[in-house]
Amino acid sequence: MNFFDNVGVMAIGTRLRMLSEKMSEDAARIYEMYEVDLKPKWFPVFYVLSQSKEKSITAIANEIGHSHPSVSKIVREMVREGILSEKKDTADGRKNNVILTTKGKKIADQILEQYRDVAHAVQAMLDQSRHNMWQAIEEFEFLLEQKSLLERVKEEKKQREAEKVQIVSFDPKYQAFFKRINEEWINAYFVMEETDRTSLENPKEYILDKGGDILVAVYEGEPVGVCALIKMDDPEYDYELAKMAVSPKAKGKGIGWLLGKAIEDRARVLGAKKIYLESNTILKPAINLYQKLGFKKVIGHTTPYKRCNIQMELELKP
Amino acid sequence: MNFFDNVGVMAIGTRLRMLSEKMSEDAARIYEMYEVDLKPKWFPVFYVLSQSKEKSITAIANEIGHSHPSVSKIVREMVREGILSEKKDTADGRKNNVILTTKGKKIADQILEQYRDVAHAVQAMLDQSRHNMWQAIEEFEFLLEQKSLLERVKEEKKQREAEKVQIVSFDPKYQAFFKRINEEWINAYFVMEETDRTSLENPKEYILDKGGDILVAVYEGEPVGVCALIKMDDPEYDYELAKMAVSPKAKGKGIGWLLGKAIEDRARVLGAKKIYLESNTILKPAINLYQKLGFKKVIGHTTPYKRCNIQMELELKP
DNA sequence: TATATTTACGTAACCAGTTACGTAATTATT
């Protein structure tokens, strides 16, 4: 079965399951060999009860990392075999406290030698390995706790896709996209204003010819995002970042960030010291992005747009 | 959940299963993220078919290490989704050849990026670990192939129990045991002969007083095996190993070997150069043991016992 | 004190695998 050699780490989950199955198979026969009347699947429940007096179903479930119905079923089976006994908690009528019977305690004694032998055998295997599996599992679990596999893969995807995104200068062929993509988000949250219409319909006249710039994010040949840098007539600010929009189907590729960074570079080339923007706090992902780009909130500026309730600036270090 | 810290490597199987479950959980959402219409459990089947043209159910099962009913079920599901198509083998009417449909092939193209991202993410995790889990699994599987966990545990058990076995000199209190345990195996396979009766009933007179010896294996205070060294009146041999018997309930603890080794030492102390024995080839485990102890078959000796059809000797190096 | 929320736990249904078994086709043997 050289399947795993070919498919590689992609199937690490499957491989783990198969290894665990192979080991559990032997487990049943090991119990038999020691004449211990315990099903392997009972072991975790049995173990925690052998270490403590009585425990409720959920307490056991939490300790061994099973769901409570699973523990419930296992306990029922073990009660039927006379290994455990149940009794309602006197203080809390919901709780079903479980405890080892005399028979159960006898098994706990018998099983001690089995523990020792199995632990020795497994330990010997681990010691013979160059890569210690027990510690490997521990580390792997730790890493998964820090960041799930899903998140890790998501990041890989984003990074790979970001590499396929190109930021290019505006070209008349992007005019329709530039207009549509901005109208979309404005109409979704607000209403179009006159200022929007003029600049979206005549970007050359109202943005480029005035010394501003427009950048377009292109993914697989298609425009997926835009951002404008508009020349301002202000003593404090040179340029305004505006008309930033990313196509919904291209979200999650880090395009906003790439556009923002490219606009920042462009402004720097144009000799700007500070850039300005206006937005609305209901656009949470946008505000978030601006913050990640380094923009800080400022107050005391007037705006021609009704929809804006927040102003931000970014100081450009050369 | 510090359960595993307490119970240790005993629960390595359970721990593997849980880790694999945690990973499979994310798998479903990863497929979703890539908009690939594939259930994670379909992946192994899908993968082998994407690498080859058509394959029969059992061929797939063998390759991915599943049972054939499992593959059969998965294939049915995938056919229902239009990912695979089946057609009877023309040469062999029993075979059900499965192949990717056009839709399936399209998925195979889509999934390539997912492979890459997942492989990268997992590889990054492995690279961050001091103990590489992928290689650890590989090594562990290799070790299990060499010798199963069951066998390893069996050996541990045997060794531990052998340590609890003591070999002591004969004492009249073992007389009843000496007689009974030998009668048992003789009656099971043969019939008691006059020579048996006299030596079993009067070991002092017929064995010890003539310069021989009897050793008893004691386990947890109980006699569980015996072996006699009988002085011979022969130009070639000094002593005969005889009346070796181990209690059935104490089998598998290596008691025969311990007795044999102890008898060998005893013979050496008594100045023997060679020891002799007679047995019957139907007693396979016994012959096996004698061989392991170093006895070699010899021919040309007469025996007072009807049941014996093989003679062996062991040369004692000082 | 009445009501809403949370907690403990059991039952039911599901899931992804298995083993057991039956049937039909093929291959080997007499």
Added chain:
DNA sequence: AATAATTACGTAACTGGTTACGTAAATATA
């Protein structure tokens, strides 16, 4: 050519877990 053994595969039942959901008890809140 007839018969036996093997192989391919499907169905059914089982296994060891899960999630979903309902009920009853306990606790928090108005």
